[in-house]
Each structure stands twice: as C-alpha cells, then as structure tokens.
Amino acid sequence: VAREAGVSQPTVSRVLRGDPRVLPDTKARILNAVEALGYVPASAGRNLRTRSSGQVAMVADLGNPLYPRLMEPVHDVLAEGGLRMVLLTERDDDTVLQQHLFDRSVDGVLLTTTSQGSRLPRELRRRDVPFVFLNRYLPGVSADRVVADNRAGGRAVAELLLGLGHRDIAVLMGTREASTSQDRERGFREVLEARGVALDPRRVAYGGYSHEDGVAGFARVFDRDRPPTALFCVNDFVAVGAMNAAIVAGVDVPGELAVVGFDDVGLASWPAFSLSTVHVPVADMARTAAGMLVDRIRGTAPHRPRHQSYDTYLVLRNTHGRPRS
Amino acid sequence: VAREAGVSQPTVSRVLRGDPRVLPDTKARILNAVEALGYVPASAGRNLRTRSSGQVAMVADLGNPLYPRLMEPVHDVLAEGGLRMVLLTERDDDTVLQQHLFDRSVDGVLLTTTSQGSRLPRELRRRDVPFVFLNRYLPGVSADRVVADNRAGGRAVAELLLGLGHRDIAVLMGTREASTSQDRERGFREVLEARGVALDPRRVAYGGYSHEDGVAGFARVFDRDRPPTALFCVNDFVAVGAMNAAIVAGVDVPGELAVVGFDDVGLASWPAFSLSTVHVPVADMARTAAGMLVDRIRGTAPHRPRHQSYDTYLVLRNTHGRPRS
Numbered sequence: 001v002a003r004e005a006g007v008s009q010p011t012v013s014r015v016l017r018g019d020p021r022v023l024p025d026t027k028a029r030i031l032n033a034v035e036a037l038g039y040v041p042a043s044a045g046r047n048l049r050t051r052s053s054g055q056v057a058m059v060a061d062l063g064n065p066l067y068p069r070l071m072e073p074v075h076d077v078l079a080e081g082g083l084r085m086v087l088l089t090e091r092d093d094d095t096v097l098q099q100h101l102f103d104r105s106v107d108g109v110l111l112t113t114t115s116q117g118s119r120l121p122r123e124l125r126r127r128d129v130p131f132v133f134l135n136r137y138l139p140g141v142s143a144d145r146v147v148a149d150n151r152a153g154g155r156a157v158a159e160l161l162l163g164l165g166h167r168d169i170a171v172l173m174g175t176r177e178a179s180t181s182q183d184r185e186r187g188f189r190e191v192l193e194a195r196g197v198a199l200d201p202r203r204v205a206y207g208g209y210s211h212e213d214g215v216a217g218f219a220r221v222f223d224r225d226r227p228p229t230a231l232f233c234v235n236d237f238v239a240v241g242a243m244n245a246a247i248v249a250g251v252d253v254p255g256e257l258a259v260v261g262f263d264d265v266g267l268a269s270w271p272a273f274s275l276s277t278v279h280v281p282v283a284d285m286a287r288t289a290a291g292m293l294v295d296r297i298r299g300t301a302p303h304r305p306r307h308q309s310y311d312t313y314l315v316l317r318n319t320h321g322r323p324r325s
Numbered sequence: 326v327a328r329e330a331g332v333s334q335p336t337v338s339r340v341l342r343g344d345p346r347v348l349p350d351t352k353a354r355i356l357n358a359v360e361a362l363g364y365v366p367a368s369a370g371r372n373l374r375t376r377s378s379g380q381v382a383m384v385a386d387l388g389n390p391l392y393p394r395l396m397e398p399v400h401d402v403l404a405e406g407g408l409r410m411v412l413l414t415e416r417d418d419d420t421v422l423q424q425h426l427f428d429r430s431v432d433g434v435l436l437t438t439t440s441q442g443s444r445l446p447r448e449l450r451r452r453d454v455p456f457v458f459l460n461r462y463l464p465g466v467s468a469d470r471v472v473a474d475n476r477a478g479g480r481a482v483a484e485l486l487l488g489l490g491h492r493d494i495a496v497l498m499g500t501r502e503a504s505t506s507q508d509r510e511r512g513f514r515e516v517l518e519a520r521g522v523a524l525d526p527r528r529v530a531y532g533g534y535s536h537e538d539g540v541a542g543f544a545r546v547f548d549r550d551r552p553p554t555a556l557f558c559v560n561d562f563v564a565v566g567a568m569n570a571a572i573v574a575g576v577d578v579p580g581e582l583a584v585v586g587f588d589d590v591g592l593a594s595w596p597a598f599s600l601s602t603v604h605v606p607v608a609d610m611a612r613t614a615a616g617m618l619v620d621r622i623r624g625t626a627p628h629r630p631r632h633q634s635y636d637t638y639l640v641l642r643n644t645h646g647r648p649r650s
Contacts, residue, residue: 055411055430062400068393075387075414084425086380087412089400100409105380211591240595247596266536270565271572272597 004033056293057086057106059097059120061113064209065237069265070112070134070286077290083107083297102127108297110289114138115177130296134289135282136179144296145307146289150180150262153278153312154187157260160276160314161230162195164322166258170203170228172217172238181206181234184262188232203228207238214241222249222257229257229323236261236268236277243273243319254321264315274318281310329358339407381618382411382431384422384445386438389534390562394590395437395459395611402615408432408622427452433622435614439463440502455621459614460607461504469621470632471614475505475587478603478637479512482585485601485639486555487520489647491583495528495553497542497563506531506559509587513557528553532563539566547574547582554582554648561586561593561602568598568644579646589640599643606635 002009007026015022015030022030056078060067075085086106088097101109101124108130114121114137121141124131132144161169171188174181192199205220207213217238221228222245233239239261246253253259261268261277268275288308295301327334332351340347340355347355381403385392400410411431413422426434426449433455439446439462446466449456457469486494496513499506517524530545532538542563546553547570558564564586571578578584586593586602593600613633620626 062393062397065393068387068390071412072387072414075412085412087396087400087410089397211595240597244596270536271569272565 001030001033005029052107052297053105054082055084055086055106056108056110056290056297057088057101058110059088059113061209062089064113065211066135066209066235066263066265066282067112069282073283073286074110074134074290077287077294081294083294098123101129108132108293110134110293112136114179115175116179116182117177130293132289132293132296134286139179142305144289144292144301144305146285146292146310147179147308148280148285148310149312150183150280151187151190153262153280154184154189155191156187156312156314157232157262157278158188158191160260160316160320161232161258162191162197164230164258164320166230166323167197168203168226168228168323169197169199169230169232170221171199171205172214172221172231172233172242173204173206174209174234174238176206184234209235209237211237211241211244214238214243215245216241218242218245218249222246222251227251227256230320231257231259233259233261235263236265236275239275239277239319240267240273243275254319256324258321258323259319268315269317276317276320277315278312279315280312285310326355326358330354377432377622378430379407380409380411380431381433381435381615381622382413382426383435384413384438386534387414389438390536391460391534391560391588391590391607392437394607398608398611399435399459399615402612402619406619406623408619423448426454433457433618435459435618437461439504440500441504441507442502455618457614457618457621459611464504467630469614469617469626469630471610471617471635472504472633473605473610473635474637475508475605476512476515478587478605479509479514480516481512481637481639482557482587482603483513483516485585485641485645486557486583487516487522489555489583489645491555491648492522493528493551493553493648494522494524494555494557495546496524496530497539497546497556497558497567498529498531499534499559499563501531509559534560534562536562536566536569539563539568540570541566543567543570543574547571547576552576552581555645556582556584558584558586560588561590561600564600564602564644565592565598568600579644581649583646583648584644593640594642601642601645602640603637604640605637610635 002012007030011022011026012030015027058074078085088100109124110132111121112134114133118138121138134146137145137147173185203221205217207217231242233242239259243253243259246257251257261275264277264279267273268277292306327337332355336347337355340352383399403410413425434449435457436446437459439458446463459471462470462472498510528546530542532542539558556567558567564584568578568584571582576582586600589602589604592598593602617631
C-alpha cells in the first residue's frame, strides 16, 4: 500500500488507525491504494506484534439514562486517538467482565459505575491495566479520577431548601454503594445537621437512577397524613419520575411540594418540568476522562494519578418555592 | 486449568466464553482453578487460531435516544452467546468504520442506522461479513432484517386524525434517507391521498429524531395565522419536543393541537405528556436481531435471509382530540 501510494509505511498505519494528523490529499491517496489493492490489515496479527488491541472498554450501566450521555463524548475522544470503544455493562457477570478486561483485548478501561464493594479497580491495578474512574470512584484506590463536586452540590440544595423555609424534607437517593449518591447525601445532611434540622428516616429512600425509581420513591416517602414540603432527588430522572407521580397523586409542584434534582440533563430544562437542579458538566467530564486514559495508554501521562473535580452549581428554574404556611 | 478443575478443556472454554450452559458447580470449580493459576487466555492468540474475535459491532447513532434502548437487549443476547459488543457510531468517518469492520476484529455487525445512500451493507456482503439490519434497512440488499411495520403505523395515525375530523395537518418527519421515516410518511400519505386530503408542503418538515428537533420543527410548521389542528411526528422524542415548544407558545395540546408520536418509548406514558402514539416493540426487535446474528456467525442460520416485521398498533392516550369548530 505504501509503495502504491508513494508514502512511508508509518503514514499508511496512521491513516488506517484513523489518526487525524495526516494531510487530506495524502489520506485520499492512501485510501485509493487500499481500495485498489483490497488491503485490510488483520487486527489479530497486529495485536500479537504490538501487544495493543486499539480498543478501550467502557464499563457502564445502560439502565441509567445518564450513561448514553457519557458514551458519546468518550467515543469521540477515543476515535480521535485511533481507539475503539467496547461497551461492557454492569449486567455482565463479574467473572465475564474480568475475563474481557484481562485477556489483553483492551488497552485500557473507563470505569463509570464503580460501587464501593467492587474488586475490579484493585484487580486492574494489580494487573497493570490502565484505567480511569469517571463519575464514580473508589476511595483508597490510587488511579486517575474525574468526578463532580457532588458534596458541594448536596450542600447547595440543603442551603436552598432551608433558606426557603422547608423543614419537612424528603430525600430519594441512589444505591448506597455509589460515591455519587453518597457524596450528594453527605453534603445535604451536613448542612441540615449544622442547622439542627432532622431528616425523618421514613422520608429517606434509596433506589436506582431512573424515572421508574422516582415514581416508586415518591410513593414511599410521600405520606398524605404528614406530607413533606420538599423533595431532594439524587438525579433529574428520579426527580422527573417523582413529578410525574405527583401529577397522578394530584400534588402540585412546587405549590405543595418543592422538587430539586441533580445533574442538569436535557429534560430538566424542558418546559413541561422546568426542574430546579444542580448542574454537572457531564460531557466535559467524559471528554477529560477519555483524554486521560488515552495519555495513560500511550505512556505520556505523569506517574502520579490525576484527580480532577468539576464544580457544580444550582440551576434555579420553577420547581423550588416556599412551603405553604 | 482443565486438569486443576478436573473437567474437559471444552468445558473450560465454555465457561471463559460466558456460555450459560454449564452447571453452577462445575463453573465454580473452573473459576477457582482459573483464579488459583492466575490464568488469562490471550485474546489475540485465540483470534489467530480460531479466526474469530468473539466481538460483534453495533453501528448506532448515540444522538438519537432510541438507540440506548436497542443496546441493552442486544448486549444481553450477545453476552448469552459469549460475544461482546463493540460500539461504533454514525459519527465515525465512513473509512474508519470500514477499517474497523473489515479487519477481522469483529465476527458480525448489527446495522441500526442504515441510510439509503450507505455503501456499507453491500461492502459487508461482498466481504462475507455476517450482518443483520435492525430498525432500518436498505431495500435491494439481501440480508437478515428485523423491522417494524412502519407503513401500517403511519396509516393508522392518518385514519385516526382524519376520523377525528382533522384536515389541516402538519408533519415532522426524520431524515429522508431512513427507511423508518420514509415508511411512516408513505403510510400516512397513502391514507390522506385516498381520502382526497392534501398535505400543505409548508406544513411538512424533515429533521432528526431528538427532542431538540421537535422544538425546532414546531417553530417551522406552526403558523399562527393559519395554525394546523393536528401534528404527526416521526417519533416520540420529536413529539414531546413539539409539546414542550407548544407550552412555551401557549398552544394547548390537545385542545388547539392534537399531537401523535411513534415508537411508544417510556416517556410517552409519563403523565406530564400522556402521548398518543404508535407502539413499536423495540426491545423484542433488538433481541430477535441479535439472536439472528449469533446464528449467522455460528453458521446455524438458513442460507436464505430472514425478514421479520413486527406489528405496530395505536396507543391512545391524551394528546389526540377533535379539532375546535
């Protein structure tokens, strides 16, 4: 192919890897030669030679609508680096997951759904597989990490609701094992405790991260005889689920119940919801984490793990208000 | 590993592939042996021997919220078959896409975003790479195909709206190159033509498949001086986008404007929208297509391509109504 196109062999490799650093003219010449010769490099042969697969695994949870939003930017950054994205999910049996990650078919791993009991991060470290924590992390495992300042976000929501005069507050959190949910809850509780406001355990529920979890959570914490006046939700999907359950229950938001979400995903700004929430720069975080992983794989990253925490801030729309007196 | 666990070599391979057809006891014995010996099969070596990668590519469009809903069932069926899912997106440069698909790093391909001008299906056929069309297809390319009866769905929407008395109807369709959008529009127009009802070209817009496309589409087809009384949308995300735009514009749905979507995805049933739409069994379709591809890869599929078309039907909720007289 190099001879046919009149270029060097490394240039051909660059084009076939999808590396953007090749002039369009040269690229066209190489692709014409590739087509004329019907040449396709066999990836398996390449793997044994370079000990690299050109693939990165992203471990995600497809049941949580946040993850598709992380996937697109990760995919794009990897593609710019000539890497493909293999999608593995939490639903994979832990053993299957480990086999896929340790058989050298991937050059690195993006972990986005780490739970506190997970053995995977330590195994990756032990086997020297490059990886980056995105969104969730495991404290105590030394690795690159890109997260949002969830604790500050939780504190901001508590300040907002207390400032509006709410004292009877309900909370719908996520899984207890996720650092995101833990940190959001911790920040929220810190402020309540500092102000001497108690959180009734019957008004606190733990669940997942989907619309359905919000619908189910509303039923668990909204007691008609002693209704809460405000509801803090672990993310926007749960908040919107709770708002839809409130419509069915005939509970006016925010008149009877203030609702605050977290993440500021697209549907929070839809006029039908206009949800007050905490902004998390999810796409920026995903791009940064993917870039860190590419550097780590290429060996151009510093030896020390890098920790990047993104600021979060309140976005005030129409679902917060004062309690009725 | 086989000796340590006291089982046959093929049984070990089955467990490492994630094949569910192994007794739990046997599986535990093998995994203990794997752990004790620290054994990991090198995928690249395996590839050269078996000429199989254990990977399937799914070509999807991450910008369209329908695709994550296809991914989860596809992932699960492939995992049951011991195969992994590599995610490639429409955003990949066509050449990069072809290199990834033709370098033997995948055993088969699920095409979900085929557009009418795409050369990919013919190239896959020419190079004997097994593939299945899911959701969209290319007429004239002989291959396995799993689709919904979109034309019947489009006809049903037209029958509904005409039956309610609507004559001033606007339409928001998708890309002109997608068989899904084409078939939905064709069915819809067939019924209108048969009844002698004209569709004003100024009330027909083409765009994408997201909420944002619905917001933009509403602005293009809703003329305040001569408002349409009904709006048919290519999918539910577009319909909900149009409904949110209607809230901002102060247009009452369905009082002033009936809205009908397509697909019956989760948010159509949310009480905030309660969207009348056409049901498409997306998860069943995805599972069937993934199963067909697994059979095709294993060589257990019939030589003739299989075409499966799923029935669609109207789901009547609260966004259709008679025009104001």
